[in-house]
Amino acid sequence: MSRRILLATRNAKKLEELRRILLKRGLGEVEVLGLSDVDEFPEAPETGATFEENALAKAHDAAKATGLPAIADDSGLSVDALGGMPGVLSARWAGRHGDDQANLELVLNQLRDTPDERRGASFVCAAAFVVPDEQEVVVRGEWPGTIIREPRGTNGFGYDPIFVPEGESRTSAELDPAEKDSSSHRGRALRALLPYLWEFAQTR
Structure with a gap:
């Protein structure tokens, strides 16, 4: 089997972030592909009740459609005062999928009097790794912090401009990529996958 892994995402910033982490951790010999590098296939809607369910479903769909080992993640923001929401609905909290500005503004409005x-x-990420007919694993990473009242910073995406990580005075959107990779929810989840990715790389 080829040492190719599919990162099942169309989010260019997320793909770039995941590639950086893999390369930094010594997995540069594994060719990392995104969904734009493979033939299109029907993608099931994210209907799981948890990040883990959605990540596994996406990884299985990608692996089945392409025959490639696949990594998929599902991530979002869990706000204490909103009972853990927007949670798995983070990307479509304001009603339209992927409207980062509208989602961010809605959370700020909902917390106006908090x-x-x-x-x-906390930012939460579940990451799944599926090797067709061989293996599946899903792990979780969390990044605790607080929500500020006005956006700051231009790095990152999604809710990054209103999230200040624990122990920091800067928002996630004010951190440089290396700083974010070292502590983010996605970085933590992917690092938890590294033993399985190492095993994959060493047996191919």
């Missing part, structure tokens, strides 16, 4: 001490939140 005092600073109750604005705790």
